[in-house]
Amino acid sequence: NAGVTQTPKFRILKIGQSMTLQCTQDMNHNYMYWYRQDPGMGLKLIYYSVGAGITDKGEVPNGYNVSRSTTEDFPLRLELAAPSQTSVYFCASSYSELQGGYEQYFGPGTRLTVT
């Protein structure tokens, strides 16, 4: 199994540009998540999904959109990039709800710079 894969690894955007960060998992997990990691700030949840066709906002959703048309894929869309979105983005998945102690599996991350 490849686990959770993310593309691209690195990207530089100009202010106002848009892009989609791709995330795919091959573990047949129902739950998927997008986080951003800012230096010294830990991880903040952007959006999550509990299954195909179902998405919901996390702690910091402004400026982002997601969709979940299949179990495997969970792309994150930035419509109008801003310098405040410079960060490292991680996609993760889990078999079931985290309240049951299920672990999250993380992708390798996408380092995004907006200038």
Added chain:
Amino acid sequence: GNSVTQMEGPVTLSEEAFLTINCTYTATGYPSLFWYVQYPGEGLQLLLKATKADDKGSNKGFEATYRKETTSFHLEKGSVQVSDSAVYFCALSGMNRDDKIIFGKGTRLHILP
């Protein structure tokens, strides 16, 4: 609301030293508790977990005990190696269905040979 507080880094130790990274939490009921590790240039991966009070999670020589009375989940290792250099995150998942996992800010660990 739920929260996690972990000791700030960086923490620098010599090889074979004893390691403790403190983590305390605030939550109602009995959350699940996790330690994740992030090696340079990689995503996070689960190191260990505990889902009920007095449980001890362990992996790769690391241990942490779920202490309800002190609301703590401190990470310990008896003898660290250079390869343990990484960032360590304490995390909590609340009991309610709508609760999301909350991560601490991370503690960077440097082990000197």
